[in-house]
Amino acid sequence: MPVTTIADREIHVDDDGFLTEFEEWDEDLARTLATNIGIPDLTDDHWKVITFLRSDFQQQGETATLRRVSTIGGIPTKSLFQLFPKKPARKMSYVAGLQKPKGCI
Amino acid sequence: MKRILILGAGTAGTMAANKLHKKLGGTWDITIVDQDEIHYYQPGFLFIPFGSYRPEDVIRTKREFVPKGVNYVSGNIATLDPESNKVTLADGTELGYEYLIIATGTHPTPSETPGLDGPEYGKTVHDFYTFEGSVALRDALAKFESGRLVVNLIEMPIKCPVAPLEFALLAESHFTKLGTRDNIEIVYVTPLDAAFTQPVAAKHLGSMLGDRMIVLEPDFYLERIDAENKKLVSYDEREIDYDLLVTVPINMGADFVHEAGLGDEMRHVNVDHHNFLSKDHDNIFAIGDAANLPTSKAGSVAHFAMDVFVPNFVNHVKGLPMEEEFDGHSNCYIETGYNKAMLIDFNYETQPLPGKYPVPGFGPFSLLKESEINHWGKLAFKWMYWNMLLAGRDIPVPSHMMMAGKDRSAA
Numbered sequence: 001m002p003v004t005t006i007a008d009r010e011i012h013v014d015d016d017g018f019l020t021e022f023e024e025w026d027e028d029l030a031r032t033l034a035t036n037i038g039i040p041d042l043t044d045d046h047w048k049v050i051t052f053l054r055s056d057f058q059q060q061g062e063t064a065t066l067r068r069v070s071t072i073g074g075i076p077t078k079s080l081f082q083l084f085p086k087k088p089a090r091k092m093s094y095v096a097g098l099q100k101p102k103g104c105i
Numbered sequence: 106m107k108r109i110l111i112l113g114a115g116t117a118g119t120m121a122a123n124k125l126h127k128k129l130g131g132t133w134d135i136t137i138v139d140q141d142e143i144h145y146y147q148p149g150f151l152f153i154p155f156g157s158y159r160p161e162d163v164i165r166t167k168r169e170f171v172p173k174g175v176n177y178v179s180g181n182i183a184t185l186d187p188e189s190n191k192v193t194l195a196d197g198t199e200l201g202y203e204y205l206i207i208a209t210g211t212h213p214t215p216s217e218t219p220g221l222d223g224p225e226y227g228k229t230v231h232d233f234y235t236f237e238g239s240v241a242l243r244d245a246l247a248k249f250e251s252g253r254l255v256v257n258l259i260e261m262p263i264k265c266p267v268a269p270l271e272f273a274l275l276a277e278s279h280f281t282k283l284g285t286r287d288n289i290e291i292v293y294v295t296p297l298d299a300a301f302t303q304p305v306a307a308k309h310l311g312s313m314l315g316d317r318m319i320v321l322e323p324d325f326y327l328e329r330i331d332a333e334n335k336k337l338v339s340y341d342e343r344e345i346d347y348d349l350l351v352t353v354p355i356n357m358g359a360d361f362v363h364e365a366g367l368g369d370e371m372r373h374v375n376v377d378h379h380n381f382l383s384k385d386h387d388n389i390f391a392i393g394d395a396a397n398l399p400t401s402k403a404g405s406v407a408h409f410a411m412d413v414f415v416p417n418f419v420n421h422v423k424g425l426p427m428e429e430e431f432d433g434h435s436n437c438y439i440e441t442g443y444n445k446a447m448l449i450d451f452n453y454e455t456q457p458l459p460g461k462y463p464v465p466g467f468g469p470f471s472l473l474k475e476s477e478i479n480h481w482g483k484l485a486f487k488w489m490y491w492n493m494l495l496a497g498r499d500i501p502v503p504s505h506m507m508m509a510g511k512d513r514s515a516a
């Protein structure tokens with residue numbers, strides 16, 4: 001597992017740069033991760049998504065899909081595309097410090 | 106007598122009824138319910154549009170595959186009350202159980218996508234995931250001589266996830282044979298970031314699309330269909346025009362699963378991925394496509410899973426521990442046209458890799474590589490399905506995935 005330094009901290013990531021250790025994430029790191037992918041400010045709406053993703057991950061053991069964030073988390077898919085443009089599934093999980101949702105098989 | 110109730114007499118429910126009848130018949134009362142008297146061979150829906158199967162090739166009655174001694178009840182399952190162990194049918198019939206097996210599958214649900222279920226459905230907008238859909242598409246393809254064919258997958262998971270790719274490849278070969286290929290553009294539109302989910306297979310399949318001049322549009326998350334103007338519109342406002350659209354509607358489990366609180370966001374039953382027991386109730390199992398297993402939803406998977414499910418179920422009802430563990434084994438033929446097919450074999454842990462199957466080094470089937478013999482394997486599957494699989498007869502391939510015969514270095 002590669003180790004990288006983000007915001008002066010050593011963190012474990014996979015080959016695509018997604019965090020692999022749930023506990024290594026905090027809100028400051030999220031801001032840095034967001035800036036890395038072109039989201040300079042995390043608004044309340046972003047935090048709503050991030051908070052849902054992290055608590056859902058703790059219960060389910062896997063990262064929620066866009067559909068799960070919309071039906072269970074109550075955040076419409078359209079908004080997810082506005083908050084995390086182009087590749088919301090990847091971007092939201094990156095900022096939330098989770099693995100990208102497994103492409104369902 | 107204590108009662109086992111099986112919901113759904115499709116691939117998985119029918120196999121379970123046959124196998125459990127052999128093990129527990131006489132000591133347990135076994136009942137199976139379905140809303141439909143016809144058993145469709147669903148893999149055949151892929152071939153009807155191209156005229157290579159006739160509609161009658163995919164139809165048999167459900168009852169002929171259910172053993173005598175198992176009660177067959179015809180009816181639509183309206184509600185399930187897991188607290189009082191009771192199922193109610195739409196006509197008011199109540200069925201009680203000690204153990205419940207949910208095998209109601211997953212179904213195309215066009216109403217989930219705005220614009221899909223309108224007046225153009227069956228005219229310029231089609232699917233091949235239902236019997237009626239595949240027959241209507243056959244008639245539409247017969248008249249389609251020029252323009253843009255868009256093949257689209259709206260959202261994962263769907264049953265037989267390779268089917269839309271197969272459709273695109275078969276269409277390419279079909280138009281080439283008819284001599285219309287030069288006038289027809291084929292575009293494959295998917296929400297995935299590549300042709301398929303699994304990296305090595307995605308690379309092979311992606312380059313095959315390229316070789317066959319099928320345009321790949323990845324990362325397209327469909328919001329709605331503008332059927333009047335013949336456009337697909339994504340959530341990030343990209344638009345793709347079509348003349349003929351072949352889509353796979355969102356697949357969802359049964360409503361009663363959702364209403365009973367047993368399902369995930371796609372109405373697939375939350376189960377233990379290794380033994381199929383519901384996460385919420387100790388006397389409810391889900392098998393086949395109805396379960397939310399992180400592997401392909403396919404008849405082959407339901408078949409492999411049966412070897413784990415049956416001994417576990419028999420132990421569980423006797424109060425013994427469940428000893429078998431399912432590994433997510435899946436095995437899918439991918440028709441690629443020109444009388445050839447590829448084969449992929451994988452499980453929860455191992456993605457599809459190149460190699461030989463089922464005998465390491467010999468085959469006769471080639472993994473992740475096109476061959477004519479793979480194509481005959483796919484066609485032979487229909488005979489196996491009707492004559493061996495449904496009746497619960499053993500097929501001489503191992504139910505757990507084997508690494509032998511696979512090329513690890515390709516991963």
Ligand SMILES: Cc1cc2nc3c(=O)[nH]c(=O)nc-3n(C[C@H](O)[C@H](O)[C@H](O)COP(=O)(O)OP(=O)(O)OC[C@H]3O[C@@H](n4cnc5c(N)ncnc54)[C@H](O)[C@@H]3O)c2cc1C
Binds near residue numbers: 118235264361
């Ligand atoms: C186009 C296409 C191609 C495919 N190709 C392949 C292939 O090549 N190889 C492969 O292995 N698999 C393939 N499959 C997938 C395969 O057909 C399914 O995975 C398999 O049939 C699943 O079995 P099941 O018993 O879980 O569900 P099903 O066989 O779908 O059975 C579910 C049953 O439940 C009944 N039911 C549902 N809801 C209710 C209700 N409320 N009340 C009463 N009854 C109800 C239905 O009538 C149905 O009979 C393909 C599928 C399609 C659509």
